[in-house]
Amino acid sequence: MTTITTPSDLDLFSDENLTDPYPAYRALRDEAPAVWLDRVGCWAVTRYDGVREVLGDWERFSAAQGVGMNDEVNTATQGTILASDPPLHDTLRGVLAESLSPRAIKSLSGSISEQAHRLVDSLVEDGGFDAIGQLARVFPPSIVADLIGFPQDVRPRLLPWGDGVFNALGPVNERMTSAMPLLQELYGWVYGIQGSDLTEGSMGRAVYDAADRGVIDHASAPQLLVAYTAAAMDTTINAIGSAVWLFSTHPEQWDAVRADRSLIPAAFNEVLRFESPVHVFTRVATRDLAIDGTPIGEGDRLMVLYASANRDERHFGDSADEFDVTRDASDQLAFGYGLHGCAGQGFARMEAHALFEAMADRIERFEPAGTPKRHLNNFVRGLETLPVTIRKA
Template identity: 40%
Template structure:
């Protein structure tokens, strides 16, 4: 067996959260598996091995948590994200009903109407924050209603979701600041977001209705609301903001999209590939396993570096280039296999609705200023002040 490369690189410094790509380049060059000595993790930085791990849940288990901190992983065991079939299949079957691709037809007119209004209003202004005024608008205006949480919860959804993502990393300062907010959200889910307080036609209520039919334990309902709130907000908001930033930096690509709207799905995939909002999750090996010629023992925690895999030049030629004709539908930003993102169809619908309307109304974007998000589980821009030239 080849000698296992070891790195003491820290993926959780502020600079690494802002710009992890030099680190990813270094890790991919070291080998198919790199031991991260700071966190006792075996990192998979290359596309081939990350995809293979995602497709093999029996060997790469989520049941012992998918984060970094051991205590957090133990606490989260049994939620949808941190479970394997058959338990995972049972929860995902209920959770995913309103998010199926065929159900998106029912909410498409609603999303398109909201997209029409917000794009027209912001383009008329000419200058706005694409993160907080554009990208946040659809998830907050539509998804909050669809989930059907009480008003008190809606006001804090963004803060709660960001806090949950911060607990994905090690027990650092960001983690410590986030923990009380996570506890507050769980308390809200258990005590406030319950039948009688939630919209009886909303997604949250459907969880309890499924429990009443015996399809899942009622105790699972509060924590399963995490699966609606967390992925529906920050990840989509970051994906939209990243896409606008990429088009601002590459006006030629925006001209291509304006002239050929069939490129919109490929532009979304290319943006997600190049600027992956969730760069990493982990798994635990259920048995001794060989990866790229390296043997790892059962019980090893393995970090799947999506953000690195999506820029692997072994799989994508010239991977740092933003090219909406690339058609990278095999990117790993949504994951793959049993744990593929349950909300990906909704995210694509929201992004498509906005890009279609922006393509009608905006000739070009120019960046005035930007502020990176520093979060243990997410990557992207917290603010993106832009000006637009109307079409």
């Protein structure tokens, strides 16, 4: 390991910093392009340019040794789509390329729009709702479960399993250790099923069909199912919950969206930038190198802090800590960048855009109806509850 020039004792995974990480992120950005964190034994890369550099160069910054922060989970996930480099990564990602193509996603837009309007219509009649429990944790899971083809009896376990996956990737703390039984339960189920247990014509069934054709190893099929399930739900759930929270606390921004529906794509990008649903993954340096002059040693692990990069005033200007739906945030990094950029981001955008459109049709104003409760997770950021009252359009 290289000589550490800027060590820090900061604990990014404390309850305090998980509740509000942005002051700590700013302090790290101001300290150096990369800061060694003694508590977790790796570098924190926090500035936009540095994060984009790491994500964009898999040959120097490898995912093949795991993208988490503990040896147990990193070892267990090696060779998965998250924890692999080319050529294996390209083979695994290619399995769902057809299912996630723009044409395939567009074919689902009508159905998803109908579901969004139906859900919002049911919620506005009561004059208020919990934007997490009745909206964010209802809309994406129902769509993803159908898309991947999960049997009905396992669907109630999908949300706990997804949350457990992201907690298990963290450092060895209480959240990580408490997630391990959930991870064991998830893997016990997924390694016990056959492709025929998933709905015919679904994305999940396509994974097992690819294994039967010899495109991928049969051992890779369960791992692909786990990766796409967790990524497709928790990130979208948290983004939708954050959107309602931001629109309730910034009513003028919701007014702007309702007045000009062409702002919906920009508004969702700004939600992703301002409250990135995934805060961190890691990479390992494959050689001695430097990030903007900070030396990194071969074998060093680096935390790639998406959420910090998306608040970096060096890139987004002095207003980086302001929520503005008219901002061009199309280059935000919440969905990653480069080789491991989120394969399903087009699908996530379609879900969110449909829901924004439905809410804009029926809801004139969101108003907080109590104190939101933050849901603490090692790798993803979201809310546990968000009570709101609404004024009908």
